[in-house]
Amino acid sequence: MKTCNNCNINIDTPSVKCPICGSILVGKDKDTTYPRVKKKYTTFNRILMFILSVIMIINVYLDLQLTNHITWSKYVVFGCAVFYIIVRSIIRSHRNPMSLLTGYAFLLVVLLLIFFWLTKFYVITNFIIPILCLTELIISVFYALVVKNKYIKKYLSVIVTNMLVSFIPFGLMIFKLTTFNVLVNISYVLSIISFVGLIIFDYDDLKDELSKIFNY
Amino acid sequence: MKNTEWYKLDNMGVYYASTKDRKNPTVFRFTATMKDDVDVVNLRVALEDTMEVYPNFNVTLKKGLFWYYLEEEHHLPDIKEENKAVCARVYKSEYDILYRVSYYKKRINFEVSHIVSDGRGTIEVFKTLIANYVKYQYKVKNIKLSNSTIEEHSEDSFDKYYEKYKKDRSKEGKIFRLKNKLLPFEDAKFIELHLNCKKVLDKAHEYNSTITAYLGAVLIQSILKEMKQLDKGKYIRVDLPVDLRSYFRSESSRNFFGLTYLSYKFNGEVDDIDKIIKVVNDEMTEKIKKENISKRVNKMVSFQKNFAVRAIPIFIKDMFLNTITEFVDNGTTSLSNVGKISFSKEVDEYVETVAAMISPEKNFKITICTYGNDLVICISDKFRRNNIVKNYVRSLIELDKDAFIISNGV
Numbered sequence: 001m002k003t004c005n006n007c008n009i010n011i012d013t014p015s016v017k018c019p020i021c022g023s024i025l026v027g028k029d030k031d032t033t034y035p036r037v038k039k040k041y042t043t044f045n046r047i048l049m050f051i052l053s054v055i056m057i058i059n060v061y062l063d064l065q066l067t068n069h070i071t072w073s074k075y076v077v078f079g080c081a082v083f084y085i086i087v088r089s090i091i092r093s094h095r096n097p098m099s100l101l102t103g104y105a106f107l108l109v110v111l112l113l114i115f116f117w118l119t120k121f122y123v124i125t126n127f128i129i130p131i132l133c134l135t136e137l138i139i140s141v142f143y144a145l146v147v148k149n150k151y152i153k154k155y156l157s158v159i160v161t162n163m164l165v166s167f168i169p170f171g172l173m174i175f176k177l178t179t180f181n182v183l184v185n186i187s188y189v190l191s192i193i194s195f196v197g198l199i200i201f202d203y204d205d206l207k208d209e210l211s212k213i214f215n216y
Numbered sequence: 217m218k219n220t221e222w223y224k225l226d227n228m229g230v231y232y233a234s235t236k237d238r239k240n241p242t243v244f245r246f247t248a249t250m251k252d253d254v255d256v257v258n259l260r261v262a263l264e265d266t267m268e269v270y271p272n273f274n275v276t277l278k279k280g281l282f283w284y285y286l287e288e289e290h291h292l293p294d295i296k297e298e299n300k301a302v303c304a305r306v307y308k309s310e311y312d313i314l315y316r317v318s319y320y321k322k323r324i325n326f327e328v329s330h331i332v333s334d335g336r337g338t339i340e341v342f343k344t345l346i347a348n349y350v351k352y353q354y355k356v357k358n359i360k361l362s363n364s365t366i367e368e369h370s371e372d373s374f375d376k377y378y379e380k381y382k383k384d385r386s387k388e389g390k391i392f393r394l395k396n397k398l399l400p401f402e403d404a405k406f407i408e409l410h411l412n413c414k415k416v417l418d419k420a421h422e423y424n425s426t427i428t429a430y431l432g433a434v435l436i437q438s439i440l441k442e443m444k445q446l447d448k449g450k451y452i453r454v455d456l457p458v459d460l461r462s463y464f465r466s467e468s469s470r471n472f473f474g475l476t477y478l479s480y481k482f483n484g485e486v487d488d489i490d491k492i493i494k495v496v497n498d499e500m501t502e503k504i505k506k507e508n509i510s511k512r513v514n515k516m517v518s519f520q521k522n523f524a525v526r527a528i529p530i531f532i533k534d535m536f537l538n539t540i541t542e543f544v545d546n547g548t549t550s551l552s553n554v555g556k557i558s559f560s561k562e563v564d565e566y567v568e569t570v571a572a573m574i575s576p577e578k579n580f581k582i583t584i585c586t587y588g589n590d591l592v593i594c595i596s597d598k599f600r601r602n603n604i605v606k607n608y609v610r611s612l613i614e615l616d617k618d619a620f621i622i623s624n625g626v
Contacts, residue, residue, distance in 0.1 A: 001620065007606075009613055015625030019407050020609050022601070033249070034624040035298050035320050037402070212222050212287070213280040 130183035156209040166191035228471035233284040234537040242330035244574040246342040254319040262348035301402040303575035337469040392450040408622040413591035438607035453547030
């Protein structure tokens with residue numbers, strides 16, 4: 001053991017300093033009880049944030065120099081912010097692929113709705129959001145059929161969430177935010193059909209999963 | 217796929233689950249130093265046997281609509297040589313089992329998230345793990361283990377002993393809180409101070425006091441020494457987790473503790489230890505009465521029982537609890553005595569020391585445990601410089617000239 005002459009005590013530590021007073025310890029101790037744990041630094045986040053900030057600043061500067069207004073650069077700023085949020089959440093997330101997919105699809109729908117609110121660009125509500133919801137629904141139903149009897153129980157709540165997400169285009173239609181409703185109708189009808197299928201074929205698992213989710 | 221068992225979270229588990237993503241989630245560690253270097257193969261077999269008895273520990277945290285819940289896992293986590301900071305985060309994703317077993321040379325470490333259990337609840341699991349390890353490593357037969365059933369140790373005792381109309385409505389003065397530069401979590405200091413238990417107990421008896429009250433009084437005096445005149449009138453508040461198993465009949469290995477505290481008003485000068493001990497003794501006698509503890513427990517549980525709270529979606533509860541935790545800080549520090557840890561005679565022969573520690577969160581925390589005649593005071597500290605810890609350790613070293621420290625070297 002090493003000794004701290006200042007505190008007058010024997011210390012077993014991988015450090016050369018006293019943990020109490022910070023003075024240099026006397027003696028050597030090769031066989032310490034605690035290992036020296038290496039630190040992990042995450043500089044990626046800072047590098048990413050710096051690069052995106054540079055891109056945004058240059059774009060806004062060029063936009064102001066060329067047009068005297070902020071025109072196209074606001075879309076670049078928006079795109080960079082979305083890119084940063086998605087990359088960061090992918091790095092930080094440790095969720096399974098299905099719930100990750102659901103999360104991002106939902107996030108994308110929310111961002112598209114904000115974009116629609118800003119631009120009133122009806123292609124978003126008529127086509128992009130319904131196609132996104134439909135794709136997500138088809139992937140989850142396909143996943144449910146492929147992994148049946150294996151991990152289906154783990155993903156039931158995600159599948160049900162996907163079905164509910166497919167009702168978003170229906171909400172848009174109700175609030176008259178769409179002008180073309182074919183894809184919207186396909187989206188919520190398919191969602192209802194898959195929900196009925198799930199109840200008929202997987203009722204017990206669904207009931208079990210719901211009892212967990214609602215904690216009863 | 218096999219049917220998986222799931223458990224509702226207990227009252228404290230609800231809080232810790234909601235605040236799991238904070239920088240410093242609460243994790244505690246029990247560690248045993250064995251006679252020889254640890255054999256990982258036998259440790260693995262011992263863990264398998266232990267989790268057969270305590271399946272409610274081998275769980276992952278899942279998110280429901282209104283509450284979190286724990287789901288049993290059918291596989292065990294990997295046992296690795298210690299390569300993380302002490303009490304490092306256990307929960308990272310919904311697939312992480314909420315405990316970690318690691319080893320380093322002669323030491324076996326068992327780290328558990330507070331979402332699953334409290335210190336006292338974990339001791340039984342830890343003791344079973346060590347007993348099983350000794351059984352396989354040293355071929356020892358007929359080791360006596362806990363005889364409680366799975367139902368008994370997975371019981372939510374908060375729920376069992378909650379009484380609706382007995383709530384505590386205590387109020388307190390302005391609390392003294394330490395303001396100093398905090399270290400990142402992985403740089404937190406862990407200091408184990410090993411003292412002769414008999415010497416400390418004799419000293420405590422000199423003041424007609426218990427070990428917890430005596431060590432609490434020394435801590436208060438150490439804090440008083442660092443207070444400024446501007447802090448005059450403020451209260452030092454030392455949070456004391458109280459094991460409710462000693463008040464209510466329970467074999468549960470889940471969270472079942474109440475929080476009470478010692479408070480001491482700063483009058484502008486450092487009081488004598490005799491005066492502090494008198495106040496602490498009086499406070500402890502009053503506050504750890506079953507009736508008062510019961511009131512505090514009911515206050516805690518009433519949150520979970522409230523219909524309006526139950527109907528709020530989990531993500532709003534998370535936001536609320538995280539904000540509350542951020543702004544309404546706890547006391548000045550905390551002192552937790554997990555008590556005497558004892559193994560059966562056959563196991564004792566192979567265990568040299570035992571220590572218990574908890575992650576420091578925002579300031580510094582003290583955990584005490586006793587193994588044989590070895591009193592281990594573990595200080596987990598996030599401050600770069602902490603004169604309180606220096607005062608505290610130096611006061612205690614005076615009691616035992618043979619005392620020594622084991623530290624993680626940060």
